[in-house]
Amino acid sequence: MTTVLDQRYQLLEQIGEGGMATVWRGLDLRLRRPVAIKALGAAMLHDPDMRQRFWREAQTIAALAHPAIVAVYDVSVGQDRAYVVMELVDGPSVAQVLESGPVPVAQALDIAAQTCAALTAAHAAGVVHRDITPGNLLLAGSGALKVCDFGIAAWEQDAYPALVAGTPGYTAPEQARGGPVDARTDLYGLGCVLYALITGAPPGPAAVPPHPAPPALADLIGRLTAPDPADRPESAAEVAAELDRLRADETAATQLFTAAGPATTRVMAAQPPAGRAQVPVPGPATAVDLPAVPVGRRGGNRWLRPVLVACGLVSAVTAVMLGLLLLQSAGQRAGVPMAGATSGPARSVAASPVAAARPDALLRSLTQEVDRLADSGAVDDRTARDLRKRLSDLDKRLRKDAGEGRSQAEDFIDRLQDLRRDGRLSPEAYDRLAELSGALVAALPRDNGNHD
Structure with missing residues (x-):
């Protein structure tokens, strides 16, 4: 009945x-x-x-x-x-779509653009959704997107500072702290959704760039997920305009598959608890002369900030290499030469001997990190042997063909994800190894398919 x-x-x-x-x-x-x-x-x-x-x-x-x-x-x-x-929306949620893995970049841009349209209307009415997540984005059979579940939405003028409700991995830091919210709170959630669409999971505390997103899209995601609301775009309409430009760029729509090859590669950090934005620095950092990076009218790219304090988290040499690799990438996104830290003439990162560090040095750093984790008991012997064997095979591959080595390095990242999912890697160990692995992949040439 x-x-x-x-x-x-x-x-x-x-x-x-x-x-x-x-x-x-x-x-x-x-x-x-x-x-x-x-x-x-x-x-x-x-x-x-x-x-x-x-x-x-x-x-x-x-x-x-x-x-x-x-x-x-x-x-x-x-x-x-x-x-x-x-x-009734007769179709899956974006969360259900992501159960099968990341989506093509063109689809990610389309989902984000439709979400922006809904947020523009909501924000114009003074309503902040507060829980923009893949589970609250529904896809009809026609491909049309519908935003649902305004159950914790707040009228902007009310702010509701005591209401912290949200979804871990997608909740903006100011909301997690119980502070006032505004349109930029929803934009943070949108940035996390975009990150998940590209990588398969929301961003974690290690601030790993959303590989293999096109640089312009990675930059946008970095600004959307900036810990400080002042560093995020000001409105959903502004984000929609950027997404329109990305969607119009056919290169951006195809670059995901060009970069990833037949098997989609994911680089994702473990989902942290809400309020994860701050990166602790346990000890004094070694002073390093890093180049200044022009990043537009707001300096909110979250992929750069953690690198500048990374010397307190990792060895100085590894931190500098990783930092300069990411800074070089940011300079390429900006399309301008990177100015030096002093007032002297402009110089490129490539002029720095540290920035020119070879992949084999990064591979040694990865191997040393596995050894350190094993010695400290953070990784069991079986997992350490597995990782050492894969890194040894990768070293042999790099000596033979660096292009093919990049694909094998990406496979190593996939293996890290499997180990984390199986509980054999702690979130902290995963974040550390994924961060170094991502730097290694970025330093390797792409396979051009010529193996004569």
């Missing part, structure tokens, strides 16, 4: 469940159309604040009539039952 709510809405099939509510596929018996019905859980019905929040969600979405936002048809809140009747 099926359940019918208020003699109108028939519950057909449960299609989702969260901590507070259950979502059903339903049928509007009066209008004969399919609907989604979000019913508040029985444990929450007795909480007047939760019932009020349910009202708020319905009112919030109803005020945001936009094709990229799930529409609300009806709402009912009582002492014994509370539900919202919404548009």
